[in-house]
Amino acid sequence: MSTLWQKDIHRGDRLFQFVLRACAIAAMVLLLFMVVNLGYRSWPAFKVFGLKFFVSSDWDPVNDQFGVVSFVYGTLVSSALALLIAVPVSVGSALCLTELAPRRISAVLGFLIEMLAAIPSVVYGLWGIFVLAPLMRETVQPFLGKYLGWIPLFSGPAYGVGMLTAGILLAIMIIPTILSISREVFFAIPRAQREAALALGATRFETLWIAVVKSSVSGLFGASVLGLARAFGETMAVTMVIGNRAEVAVSLFAPGQTMASVIANEYAEATTDIHLAALGAVGVTLFLVSWLINSTARAIVSRSERRGGAGGR
Amino acid sequence: MTSSENSNVILEADKIHAWFGSHEAVKGVSLSAVMGTVTALIGPSGCGKSTFIRTLNRLHEEIPHTRVEGQVILEGKNIYERGVDPVGVRRKIGMVFQKPNPFPSMSIFENVAAGLRLAGISKRSLLAEVVEQSLKQAALFEEVKDKLKAPGTSLSGGQQQRLCIARALAVKPPVLLMDEPTSALDPISTAKIEELVMELKKDVTVVMVTHNMQQAARISDKTAFFLMGELIEWGDTSQVFTTPKVEKTEQYITGRFG
Ligand SMILES: Nc1ncnc2c1ncn2[C@@H]1O[C@H](COP(=O)(O)OP(=O)(O)OP(=O)(O)O)[C@@H](O)[C@H]1O
Numbered sequence: 254m255s256t257l258w259q260k261d262i263h264r265g266d267r268l269f270q271f272v273l274r275a276c277a278i279a280a281m282v283l284l285l286f287m288v289v290n291l292g293y294r295s296w297p298a299f300k301v302f303g304l305k306f307f308v309s310s311d312w313d314p315v316n317d318q319f320g321v322v323s324f325v326y327g328t329l330v331s332s333a334l335a336l337l338i339a340v341p342v343s344v345g346s347a348l349c350l351t352e353l354a355p356r357r358i359s360a361v362l363g364f365l366i367e368m369l370a371a372i373p374s375v376v377y378g379l380w381g382i383f384v385l386a387p388l389m390r391e392t393v394q395p396f397l398g399k400y401l402g403w404i405p406l407f408s409g410p411a412y413g414v415g416m417l418t419a420g421i422l423l424a425i426m427i428i429p430t431i432l433s434i435s436r437e438v439f440f441a442i443p444r445a446q447r448e449a450a451l452a453l454g455a456t457r458f459e460t461l462w463i464a465v466v467k468s469s470v471s472g473l474f475g476a477s478v479l480g481l482a483r484a485f486g487e488t489m490a491v492t493m494v495i496g497n498r499a500e501v502a503v504s505l506f507a508p509g510q511t512m513a514s515v516i517a518n519e520y521a522e523a524t525t526d527i528h529l530a531a532l533g534a535v536g537v538t539l540f541l542v543s544w545l546i547n548s549t550a551r552a553i554v555s556r557s558e559r560r561g562g563a564g565g566r
Numbered sequence: 567m568t569s570s571e572n573s574n575v576i577l578e579a580d581k582i583h584a585w586f587g588s589h590e591a592v593k594g595v596s597l598s599a600v601m602g603t604v605t606a607l608i609g610p611s612g613c614g615k616s617t618f619i620r621t622l623n624r625l626h627e628e629i630p631h632t633r634v635e636g637q638v639i640l641e642g643k644n645i646y647e648r649g650v651d652p653v654g655v656r657r658k659i660g661m662v663f664q665k666p667n668p669f670p671s672m673s674i675f676e677n678v679a680a681g682l683r684l685a686g687i688s689k690r691s692l693l694a695e696v697v698e699q700s701l702k703q704a705a706l707f708e709e710v711k712d713k714l715k716a717p718g719t720s721l722s723g724g725q726q727q728r729l730c731i732a733r734a735l736a737v738k739p740p741v742l743l744m745d746e747p748t749s750a751l752d753p754i755s756t757a758k759i760e761e762l763v764m765e766l767k768k769d770v771t772v773v774m775v776t777h778n779m780q781q782a783a784r785i786s787d788k789t790a791f792f793l794m795g796e797l798i799e800w801g802d803t804s805q806v807f808t809t810p811k812v813e814k815t816e817q818y819i820t821g822r823f824g
């Protein structure tokens with residue numbers, strides 16, 4: 254009787270293993286298929302432009318000139334801006350929620366913030382067009398221009414739409430992601446560690462720093478990378494507020510364009526084969542850049558974990 | 567409580583009550599510790615030993631919805647007096663917990679130096695000197711002297727606990743509280759820590775919770791027996807273990823309940 258039962262478990266295990274393996278293989282095959290397909294579609298563009306595609310910022314469909322640099326620039330700068338704004342805000346609020354706010358309030362706010370992550374990005378985009386862009390044009394950009402205009406980053410006319418606006422909107426969109434993961438990271442830190450700091454005569458603030466923040470560094474880094482990944486791929490909302498002009502401009506007020514937004518913008522209207530292939534090549538570039546950044550980030554996290562800066566577990 | 571040693575009393579708890587919400591875990595405990603002695607707190611699980619010891623450095627109040635009543639006199643001053651900063655109190659009273667809790671983000675060196683840094687000391691040579699001295703005091707220096715930069719969490723459990731003792735000693739507190747410091751450790755580490763405590767009492771007054779009767783008998787000068795939040799008996803260790811005045815104490819010590 255008991256051996257029969259064991260045998261059943263064994264068979265169940267096998268089946269389970271088989272299903273898992275099939276899923277894993279399917280996912281890999283699908284990914285491979287996508288890469289091959291994308292590569293095939295974009296091949297004509299690489300054949301015509303070669304490496305020049307990666308170093309030219311000239312994107313001119315009318316004259317069949319295609320280079321990806323301004324879009325890579327747009328993606329990197331808007332995402333970096335978003336991170337720069339979102340990380341301090343998210344980590345700070347996560348700290349307040351876990352360490353300072355009463356538990357009931359913290360739970361309610363935490364839930365609301367997680368709901369924010371579920372809003373479709375086109376809704377953020379609409380809000381960006383109707384609220385954020387006018388606010389930037391009429392208040393924020395003139396203000397920045399007046400006091401910081403001597404820095405090239407804040408020079409030039411205030412269009413409302415542009416790189417800075419896209420960065421801010423992206424920041425708002427990735428805050429829920431980074432915040433909720435940071436909150437988990439802080440929650441996972443054992444009480445004993447905070448008490449160790451308190452018992453040593455640390456103030457509340459010092460306890461936060463040495464017992465909570467310092468031992469969460471790799472977890473917070475991971476949270477930021479996830480936020481970055483979301484900012485990288487974000488298409489709709491960015492397309493709506495970035496201004497969509499293919500150029501590398503120093504000023505953050507100037508319009509720009511990202512890899513994702515140029516694909517979304519032009520794919521439906523591309524008429525020539527080479528234009529379509531070039532858009533495919535932009536997709537390949539986006540894939541490569543995100544892969545590169547993600548794997549670098551992973552390497553950094555695992556190195557810091559091996560060195561002992563454990564992620565609060 | 568009044569004795570000839572009264573003048574040397576460094577820490578005195580006076581009618582301490584402690585609550586978790588509406589649950590009274592410590593019900594009017596008074597006892598005192600003379601400078602340079604080891605006091606053992608014994609009693610069955612849940613009788614309020616940890617709660618009591620945590621009122622001595624005002625750590626109890628860090629848990630939400632808790633309350634303390636009564637006085638704790640440290641070096642002649644009531645630490646629960648209005649206006650007394652609990653942070654200052656905790657700098658004078660070190661604490662070692664049941665589970666070793668070194669800071670995972672810090673090296674061995676930084677763990678021991680943490681309290682000094684909190685006190686605003688940043689001179690490298692001074693830190694190095696005190697760290698070495700504290701590690702020696704905690705009988706750990708020989709084992710870690712070549713890897714002070716390694717993470718504190720890379721040590722064994724017993725070593726981590728001695729690291730925590732070194733961390734507590736580095737700021738030279740006059741009083742050291744220990745809550746079952748050896749209950750998570752193997753016999754050899756336990757023996758090391760017991761030896762250490764007896765060595766330490768030259769410089770520090772120790773109040774220690776333990777579940778181990780032999781340990782209490784071996785290393786303490788005074789023993790206090792707790793039961794359901796109350797202090798049942800308190801006196802010289804030899805007296806409590808050989809001729810307890812209260813029947814409950816005798817029953818507990820001889821293993822008839824608890
Ligand atoms: N965080 C808490 N919240 C609510 N009640 C608690 C909490 N910690 C302890 N108590 C209660 O307070 C009482 C005393 O607990 P305490 O931890 O002081 O016992 P103890 O003597 O240290 O026991 P042990 O020997 O098991 O460590 C127990 O009834 C326990 O249930």
Ligand SMILES: [Mg+2]
Nearest residue numbers: 615616617745
């Ligand atoms: Mg306890």
